[in-house]
Amino acid sequence: MSEITTKLGENAGKLWTILNKNGSLKKDDILEVTKLSEKDFFSAVGWLARENKVSRQDDDSFKLDNTNIGHEIGTHAGRVWKILDIWEDVDIDSIKTLSDLDDTQVHSALGWLAREDKIIVDEKNRFKLK
Numbered sequence: 001m002s003e004i005t006t007k008l009g010e011n012a013g014k015l016w017t018i019l020n021k022n023g024s025l026k027k028d029d030i031l032e033v034t035k036l037s038e039k040d041f042f043s044a045v046g047w048l049a050r051e052n053k054v055s056r057q058d059d060d061s062f063k064l065d066n067t068n069i070g071h072e073i074g075t076h077a078g079r080v081w082k083i084l085d086i087w088e089d090v091d092i093d094s095i096k097t098l099s100d101l102d103d104t105q106v107h108s109a110l111g112w113l114a115r116e117d118k119i120i121v122d123e124k125n126r127f128k129l130k
Contacts, residue, residue, distance in 0.1 A: 004121045008114040012047035024063035039107045046111025077112035089126040
């Protein structure tokens with residue numbers, strides 16, 4: 001397993017643990033308790049969505065349940081995968097520009113792809129397909 005897969009998997013575990021303990025929580029409450037950054041939070045959401053384990057209750061609350069955001073995040077992951085397939089190695093800003101996705105969407109997509117063990121990141125913080 002690559003370093004990014006390990007890191008994002010650990011972050012997904014933190015998110016799963018807090019939601020399992022507390023039920024539905026607002027994003028800001030999750031960030032406060034877990035000490036995850038916003039990008040790490042959304043990567044964890046993408047990871048858990050790929051596992052069909054997290055549901056968004058409204059724009060700001062999440063809980064453990066069959067996912068209702070899988071199609072959205074999966075579609076974004078497909079865009080990111082295609083960019084990596086064409087460009088071979090890309091930094092995060094280029095992914096956002098080329099995909100026309102915002103920061104939240106890109107990080108959720110990266111979490112999804114990390115769960116599938118399809119990406120790596122090099123020492124220059126450039127993403128590549130395995």
